[in-house]
Amino acid sequence: MQSLLLRASQRAFVVATRAPRTTLPRATAPRQRYLHNTVPRRAQSSPKACPVCTQxxxxxxxxxxKCWNIFALPADVSxxxxxxxxxxxxxxVVDLPTLKKRFRxxxxxxxxxxxxxxxxxQKDVAQALSARVNHxxxxxxxxxxxxxxxxERNGVHISEVDQAQDMMFMAEIxxxxxxxxxxxxxxxxRALLEENEDKISATVKELESLFKDRDYASAKAATIRLRYLQGIHRAAKRWLDNH
Incomplete structure (x- = not known):
């Protein structure tokens, strides 16, 4: 395990996602930087009644x-x-059957x-609105x-080069x-894939708790770990598809 940790440090923790070699970023800022003191700006609301016919x-x-008018959506509607x-x-926490129904x-x-x-x-507005709904x-x-x-909505940005700071986790990856x-x-x-899926499920559960507590610093770290785990999932699936 010690040799794995050393190799993880030397290779800049990028093997799992095949990201470019970069200098390790500074450690995640202290939790209180994001915990409770980052308040998202108030989003605009979608209209509840038609501005033309008022229905x-x-x-x-x-x-x-009713009157067949369609309107652009305010930019900050969530x-x-x-x-x-x-x-x-x-x-x-999103109920997937409800999400799919609302999308349809x-x-x-x-x-x-x-x-x-x-x-x-109107067709141009519909195209833009449909694309936004799909996104x-x-x-x-x-x-x-x-x-x-x-x-992102709570002021915490994750870049493509952000890396996990847990060396034990990176050694496992x-x-x-x-x-x-x-x-x-x-x-x-297949055994590795099953084990990795268990880790993904556990990380998703962890994120549920962290977002409930608005602990965005820890949620960022867990999200980065989830990114690596999903990279392993894709690599394993690709291997099985090719063999």
Whole structure:
């Protein structure tokens, strides 16, 4: 294990994700930097009634099927609000069947095909709105982009070169990567994949608790770990597909 730790330090902790070699960033700032004192700016709200005919809109998407007018969405409307999901008390906890239903409902209203016979400006708005709905759905559907999105909304940025600071964890990641690279037996890779999936599940559970407590510094560290674990998941799946 000691030799693994040394090799992890020498290789700058980048084997798992195949990221470019970079100098290790400074250690994560103290928890109190992000804990409770970073308040996201208040988001604008999507209109609840049509600005033209004043009839209630069928959902959070600003498109009226009564008078057939569609409107641009305020830039800061959150993904949760756009898809009619609760942000509080825990934005990381998303019910996937509800998310998928809200996505289908939203797209049925704003999809460009529904506005094909309208004037060109309305179709352009529908295309932009449909793309935004799709982006919100894809972001909230999977734990990693969901965690990154919530952190960004709370002033905590994760860059592509951010790396885990836990050397024991990085040694495990390197060992898993080398197991995949040197594997000859599919059962060996399947066992590693199953173990890695357990780690992913545990990290997702950890993130649920951290976001509930608004501990964004620790949530950032857990999100970075999740990024590495998903990298191992993809590598193992790719190996199995090719063998």
């Amino acid at each position: 209630p809109l069928p959902g959070p998407v600003p498109a009226c099927t 993904h949760h609000e756009l898809l009619g999901l609760d942000y509080d008390p825990n934005p990381f 409902d939203a797209q049925s209203i704003c999809h460009p095909d529904s506005w094909a016979s309208k004037n060109p400006s 919100a759905y894809q972001t909230l559907l999977n734990p990693l982009p969901r965690a990154e999105y919530i952190l 390197m060992e898993a990567r080398e197991t995949i690279d040197d594997a000859e037996n599919p059962e060996e890779v």
